[in-house]
Amino acid sequence: MTDNKVGTYNFVAEPFHVDFTGRLTMGVLGNHLLNCAGFHAADRGFGIAELNENHYTWVLSRLAIELEDMPRQYEPFSIETWVENVYRLFTDRNFAILNKEGKPVGYARSVWAMISMETRKPADLLTLHGGSITGYVCDKECPISKPGRIKVTTDMPVEVYETRYSDIDINGHVNSIKYIEHILDLFPMETFKEKCIRRFEMAYVAESYYGDTLSFYREEVAPGEYDIEVRKNGTEVVVRSKVILK
Amino acid sequence: MTDNKVGTYNFVAEPFHVDFTGRLTMGVLGNHLLNCAGFHAADRGFGIAELNENHYTWVLSRLAIELEDMPRQYEPFSIETWVENVYRLFTDRNFAILNKEGKPVGYARSVWAMISMETRKPADLLTLHGGSITGYVCDKECPISKPGRIKVTTDMPVEVYETRYSDIDINGHVNSIKYIEHILDLFPMETFKEKCIRRFEMAYVAESYYGDTLSFYREEVAPGEYDIEVRKNGTEVVVRSKVILK
Numbered sequence: 001m002t003d004n005k006v007g008t009y010n011f012v013a014e015p016f017h018v019d020f021t022g023r024l025t026m027g028v029l030g031n032h033l034l035n036c037a038g039f040h041a042a043d044r045g046f047g048i049a050e051l052n053e054n055h056y057t058w059v060l061s062r063l064a065i066e067l068e069d070m071p072r073q074y075e076p077f078s079i080e081t082w083v084e085n086v087y088r089l090f091t092d093r094n095f096a097i098l099n100k101e102g103k104p105v106g107y108a109r110s111v112w113a114m115i116s117m118e119t120r121k122p123a124d125l126l127t128l129h130g131g132s133i134t135g136y137v138c139d140k141e142c143p144i145s146k147p148g149r150i151k152v153t154t155d156m157p158v159e160v161y162e163t164r165y166s167d168i169d170i171n172g173h174v175n176s177i178k179y180i181e182h183i184l185d186l187f188p189m190e191t192f193k194e195k196c197i198r199r200f201e202m203a204y205v206a207e208s209y210y211g212d213t214l215s216f217y218r219e220e221v222a223p224g225e226y227d228i229e230v231r232k233n234g235t236e237v238v239v240r241s242k243v244i245l246k
Numbered sequence: 247m248t249d250n251k252v253g254t255y256n257f258v259a260e261p262f263h264v265d266f267t268g269r270l271t272m273g274v275l276g277n278h279l280l281n282c283a284g285f286h287a288a289d290r291g292f293g294i295a296e297l298n299e300n301h302y303t304w305v306l307s308r309l310a311i312e313l314e315d316m317p318r319q320y321e322p323f324s325i326e327t328w329v330e331n332v333y334r335l336f337t338d339r340n341f342a343i344l345n346k347e348g349k350p351v352g353y354a355r356s357v358w359a360m361i362s363m364e365t366r367k368p369a370d371l372l373t374l375h376g377g378s379i380t381g382y383v384c385d386k387e388c389p390i391s392k393p394g395r396i397k398v399t400t401d402m403p404v405e406v407y408e409t410r411y412s413d414i415d416i417n418g419h420v421n422s423i424k425y426i427e428h429i430l431d432l433f434p435m436e437t438f439k440e441k442c443i444r445r446f447e448m449a450y451v452a453e454s455y456y457g458d459t460l461s462f463y464r465e466e467v468a469p470g471e472y473d474i475e476v477r478k479n480g481t482e483v484v485v486r487s488k489v490i491l492k
Contacts, residue, residue, distance in 0.1 A: 015284065015294075016277045016423045020414040020456070027412070031262045038261065048261075049320070073416055074295070164431040165438060166273070168266040170319055177262045185410040189456045192411060210266070210435045 005138035006082045007040035013071040021192060023070035024077075026200055027181040030063065033095050033108055034176065036081045040093075046133055055117045056128075060110060060176055061090065063202045066144040067106035069099065070196070076100045082138040089113055089122045091133065094142040107144045147201050150240040152229035157215040159186055163208060173207040174214075174238075183228055183241050186216055191245065195224065198246040204239055208232045251384035252328045253286035259317040267438060269316035270323075272446055273427040276309065279341050279354055280422065282327045286339075292379055301363045302374075306356060306422055307336065309448045312390040313352035315345065316442070322346045328384040335359055335368045337379065340388040353390045393447050396486040398475035403461040404432055409454060419453040420460075420484075429474055429487045432462055441470065441491040449486040454478045 009032075017028040041047040041058070051057055071077040077099055084092040095108040114123045125133060161182060169175035180202065208214060212232045221227050228241040255278075263274040287293040287304070297303055317323040323345055330338040341354040360369045371379060407428060415421035426448065454460060458478045467473050474487040 014277070014281055016280065016415065016421055018416055019411065020416060020418055022416045025412065031260070034262065035260055165265065165433060165435045166271065166427045166431050168435060169262065170264055170266060170268045172266055175262050181412045185412050187411060189411045189414060 005136050006080050006140060007036065007043065008078055008080050009036045009039060010076065010078045011071075012076050013073050015073055018073045019192065020189065022073045023196075024072075025181075026065070026184060026197060027177050029065065029070070029097070030180050030202075031177050032079055033063070033065070033081075033110070034060065036079045036095065037093055037110065037112075040081045044133075044136055045129060051114065052117070056114050056123055057117050059113050059115050060204055061113055062111040062147040062204070063108065063176075064110075064144065064147040064199065065106065065108040065201075066199045067097065067197065069105040071099065071105075077105075078102070080140075082140050083133070083136045084109075084138070084140075084142065086125050086134045086137055088124050088126050091125055094140070096140075096142070107142050109142060109144060109146060111147065144199075147203065148242070150201065150203060150227045150229070150242050151221075152217045152219050152227050152240070154217050154219050156217070158218045159216040161214045161216070163210055163212050163214060165210070168210050172209060174209070174212070176202070176204060179204075179230065179239050179241075182214070183216070183230070183239075183243070186218055186228065187243075195245040197243060199242070199244040201242040202239060203241070205237050206232075208238045214238065251382050252326050252386060253282065253289065254324055254326050255282045255285060256322065256324045257317075258322050259319050261319055264319045265438065266435065268319045269442075270318075271427075272311070272430060272443060273423050275311065275316070275343070276426050276448075277423050278325055279309070279311070279327070279356070280306065282325045282341065283339055283356065283358075286327045290379075290382055292374060297360065298363070302360050302369055303363050305359045305361050306450055307359055308357040308393040308450070309354065309422075310356075310390065310393040310445070311352065311354040311447075312445045313343065313443065315351040317345065317351075323351075324348070326386075328386050329379070329382045330355075330384070330386075330388065332371050332380045332383055334370050334372050337371055340386070342388070353388050355388060355390065355392060357393065390445075393449065394488070396447065396449060396473045396475070396488050397467075398463045398465050398473050398486070400463050400465050402463070404464045405462040407460045407462070409456055409458050409460060411456070414456050418455060420455070420458070422448070422450060425450075425476065425485050425487075428460070429462070429476070429485075429489070432464055432474065433489075437491065443489060444492040445488070445490040447488040451483050451485055452478075454484045460484065
């Protein structure tokens with residue numbers, strides 16, 4: 001039974017997808033995780049294409065990734081994904097990242113809502129396809145903590161950025177992966193010479209659009225632990241993030 | 247014989263790899279082309295891994311892409327690649343981009359040199375593996391013109407950008423694909439609402455590094471035709487590009 005509940009997808013760390021240390025970038029890993037979520041859902045009848053026909057879509061709310069290691073340039077690796085919980089308004093989807101020997105080197109947790117494309121209001125997941133999504137819930141272990149609270153109090157941005165053509169996805173929003181890249185670009189390259197990202201969290205709070213001015217606020221809340229908040233046009237919070245370096 | 251000379255690789259246009267129009271971005275297409283070049287060379291014994299063992303590596307000098315159409319989100323497409331010419335210091339590698347029906351929707355040309363990783367000096371391609379690379383030369387048609395001359399005379403940059411962590415590849419250089427993204431980000435999003443990129447050229451002249459300040463100079467040399475030059479730290483030309491919109 002678990003076989004059909006867990007989807008496994010194979011990748012190779014491409015040359016333009018690794019950073020200066022030769023390790024896969026967090027943005028590319030995030031992209032692969034979200035693609036795997038899409039493949040897994042589509043194969044089970046609740047993918048974006050099927051939802052869109054009924055004017056619904058998936059919206060990513062939270063993502064937390066914890067890693068001991070990252071695939072190196074040209075290394076094959078794989079990603080497993082499964083549904084941990086389905087609630088009325090949210091579903092928890094987990095991931096394992098396996099190295100070329102098939103050993104887990106990291107895990108991720110994500111939280112998704114389904115919304116109406118017309119009203120942008122959340123839909124009831126328990127009535128989707130007669131509740132069939134609950135049949136895929138799987139108790140495979142995901143030994144990392146759930147996304148936590150991220151709190152930034154500073155009012156001094158470390159960066160101000162106006163969104164551009166390459167930031168914008170087919171929905172007209174700044175895409176979820178671009179935020180990851182912009183957030184990690186707040187750190188000087190030297191940071192990643194000495195340290196690796198042990199845990200990375202994203203909370204997607206609101207959408208931003210082409211031409212919006214994004215302000216990035218960052219606080220070191222513990223040694224090597226950074227909380228980040230991105231606000232658009234001086235006020236509204238768009239995303240929050242936590243970066244833990246080790 | 248042609249079968250073994252032409253490599254074919256299959257892709258799907260992923261959600262985070264399309265722009266706001268739902269079409270594959272030029273940066274992602276460029277990434278796929280360069281990956282295909284790598285796969286094709288590696289399969290024939292003159293890939294980066296083999297060259298690196300002997301302290302040589304491939305360096306991309308020119309890239310020209312001409313397109314009638316771009317794959318849309320979730321559409322499968324494929325890329326063919328083959329070697330057109332081998333000279334002493336350069337080799338010409340061409341590409342065809344095929345849509346989901348297998349019809350060519352675009353072509354690309356690239357020019358590569360092989361250099362010594364120690365001296366950074368060009369190596370003689372005709373003596374590589376006893377000249378075996380010449381055995382892969384193939385006369386398949388590539389009906390687009392060769393990379394041309396790009397000339398920018400203005401001294402007023404349209405953009406100034408300091409390179410960041412996410413720009414830098416495993417060799418410590420700003421990666422070839424990031425230049426493509428930065429160059430297209432010089433255009434307002436509205437440009438790509440009305441027009442598509444019909445032809446795109448890159449000339450890679452010199453390397454830039456973390457913390458370099460890149461200045462982007464752009465001139466409209468004919469209606470819808472833009473020549474772009476990127477200089478680092480106020481002086482040295484790093485890349486030149488041509489964008490033709492239709």
